[in-house]
Amino acid sequence: GESVGLHLPTLSVQEGDNSIINCAYSNSASDYFIWYKQESGKGPQFIIDIRSNMDKRQGQRVTVLLNKTVKHLSLQIAATQPGDSAVYFCAEGIQGAQKLVFGQGTRLTINP
Amino acid sequence: DAGITQSPRHKVTETGTPVTLRCHQTENHRYMYWYRQDPGHGLRLIHYSYGVKDTDKGEVSDGYSVSRSKTEDFLLTLESATSSQTSVYFCAISEGPPPGELFFGEGSRLTVL
Numbered sequence: 452g453e454s455v456g457l458h459l460p461t462l463s464v465q466e467g468d469n470s471i472i473n474c475a476y477s478n479s480a481s482d483y484f485i486w487y488k489q490e491s492g493k494g495p496q497f498i499i500d501i502r503s504n505m506d507k508r509q510g511q512r513v514t515v516l517l518n519k520t521v522k523h524l525s526l527q528i529a530a531t532q533p534g535d536s537a538v539y540f541c542a543e544g545i546q547g548a549q550k551l552v553f554g555q556g557t558r559l560t561i562n563p
Numbered sequence: 564d565a566g567i568t569q570s571p572r573h574k575v576t577e578t579g580t581p582v583t584l585r586c587h588q589t590e591n592h593r594y595m596y597w598y599r600q601d602p603g604h605g606l607r608l609i610h611y612s613y614g615v616k617d618t619d620k621g622e623v624s625d626g627y628s629v630s631r632s633k634t635e636d637f638l639l640t641l642e643s644a645t646s647s648q649t650s651v652y653f654c655a656i657s658e659g660p661p662p663g664e665l666f667f668g669e670g671s672r673l674t675v676l
Contacts, residue, residue, distance in 0.1 A: 483662045494567075494653055494667030495606070540605065544662025550621070551662045553606040 459538060463560045470531050472557045474524040474541035481543035485551065486515060486526045490537045498526070498539075528559075536561045566590050567668040569654050575674045582641040584671050586654030588634075594657040595637040596621075596665065597629060599650040606653065612637055613660070644675045 464470045476484065482503035487495035501508045501515045501524075508515050514527040524541050538558050542551040566589030576582055586595060596611040598621075608621030610629040618629050626648060628640045641648055651672050655665040 485662070485664065487667075492669075494655075494669050495665075497664050497666070500664060542606075542662075546662065549611075549619075549661050550608055551665070555603070555605045 459556050459558045461558045461560060463562055464531055465562050466533060467530055470526075470528040470535070470559060472526045472528075472539050472559065474526070474554050474557075476522050476524055476541065476543040476554070477552070478543060478545070479519075479522060480545055481552075482546055483544040484515070484517060484524050485542045485544075486513075486524075487540045487542065487553075488535075488537045489540065489556070495540060531559075531561050533561050533563070535559060567654060567656060567666060569652075569668040569671045571671060572669065573672050575676065576644055577676050578645055579643050582644050582673065582675075584639040584652055584654075584673070586637045586639070586668060588637075588654075588656050590656060590658075590666070591634060592656040592658050592666075593634075594660060595631065596655040596657075596661075597627070597637065597639045598653045598655060598667075599623065600653060600670070601650050609639065609652075611661075641673075644673075646675050649673060649675045 485500040486498040489495045499510045499515050506517050512529045516525045538556040540556045542553045544551040568587045570585045597609040598606045607623045609627050612618045612631040630638045651670045653670050654668040657665050
């Protein structure tokens, strides 16, 4: 399969616990943010996005929090399952700027 | 899953040879992208297309060219492959202009010896 990275930050949690993955973004002008999940050997898969006029958005078992004051984004995963094991990327963009800038990613490992 | 097919999925080639990677979509999305993924760098945009015959450079476009002669196909060409182009290449599509939700293919691993 396709490897993602050799020295990614890693988060290990127990199955059933909640996970919080953090991301610091770089551009204070960014107004769109998105989280992706990448399983081993696969392409990134959309999880959830949020625009800068919001500070929280919820999906199925996931919540994204945005703190524009400190340029921080977090992804909360409730009741983690073995299938949540993956690398999670945040990305930032600016409306009209025609691009997304991706972070390095965090590897989430779920312990049984 | 979005209908995106990348080919080949794996390729080993030698320095100086030309290589073409193909991305085929069945979603009729207007926007298509080529990214490369390397340890320590994350996903970086090589080129993107906003319509047939309409393409533009991304942040790491040197050494790469692209073509889009029809909506469903976006080709990435390395005219003369170098070892620094060893990477995993991902094609992505979106219905609307970036930034927005991208749908990614499964990736193509290229090794240049």
